[in-house]
Amino acid sequence: MAEEVKLFRTWSSPYALRIVWALKLKGIEYETIFEDLTNKSPSLLQYNPIHGKVPVLVHDGKPVCESLVILEYVDETWKHNPLLPQDPYEKSMARFWANFGDDKLMKSIWQLFIAHEKDQDVAAVAALENLKLVEEQLKGKKFFHGETIGYLDLAFGWIANIVSILEEIMSLKLVDGERFPHLSSWIQHFMDAPVIRDCWPPRDKMIIKFQVMRENYLAPATPK
């Protein structure tokens, strides 16, 4: 019986990229549906009526939403090339750090990105502290789970791409090789991995997108 797998995504969503990578790592064939979130398709609204967000994975007509939930679904459905560790404690640690990435790290980097000049120093402290915690997780390891790419690498994959884009726009280096040798090395390995590297959204488009977002945030309070 042929399986039908569809992925609803946008061209830029880092959350959807997690699923693109996961499906690629598992060698799963799927159909991509690109969404314009300013003009959502009826299908997207049908499959994710509560949030109307991407990514949504639809497997044989049944939708799964929320990227980290989808990652676990993919891992449990297609058991080869496992993404999560087998050991329950190691699995808990992976989930913990993935949630930290989304709840704390991403938010603190975003706060720095949209901060007015006067607030930048304080915002930078939080972002750097959070990055340091991730740096410590990588000590002695090529990837978060060891020698091969797994769940946590996919969860943190946005660091490898978006952070350098935000740094370029802000003219501010956050993840430098001196302060973050392990994270910098991980970024290099991750970006070079064949499964990962062909999937990045066009950099110039991303820079424009985030530049516009930043301008929108900073504009209203700009003093005359």
Add this chain to the structure above:
Amino acid sequence: MEETGGVKLLGFWVSPFAQRVKWALKLKGIQYEYTEEDIYNKSPLVSKLNPVYGKVPVLVHNGKPISESIIILEYIDEVWKQAPLLPQDPYERAQARFWAKFAEEKVRQSVWEAVCSSGEEKQKAVKSAVEAFEEFEKELKRRGTKFFGGETIGFVDIVAGCISYQLAVHEEVGSIKILDSSKFPAISEWIKNFLNHPLINEGLPQKDQMFAYFSKRSKEIASRKMSHKTA
């Protein structure tokens, strides 16, 4: 393989997060040692066991600490296989995880935000909470079972379960009304069934103590918000 390693739980008496873990351990019949932590006067133990957040609950099993209540629930379910909390089927598991996230982020959090805010912000939060309850009500009706997990209490029930014994207190503290039983018959029935379970109802904090605590706490948060605004 039987797990005989020591199980310890670090919690706070009124924490809904710690309560989730207590319920899971009780439902599975797991013996554990409980330590009460005063979160306003933290012991070095919390920072040692949860260096990233410094919060409770923390479950310590065989000397290894796990934090974040929903993550702890998944751990407990994977280590102790009796009375399973999550379904076996990957799709059903994904649905349970989705709804647990929803229960935490949209249901519980928005109620608390409504309690701690005022004016326009409060109105917005109440609206969000009601909308979240409407989604929850719809899903419960669609499933048509006694609990979210089916005929027995499961993962989503435990995560959402804090509303069963804290919502009424929050409504009183915050002078808000969210759970209108005529508007939410399925949720009201679910709450009744949930609290009817002896292991769920056992040892819950007293209503008057919760009222005093949440009153104080919400005022502190509200005044902190005001001072940020006027700063």
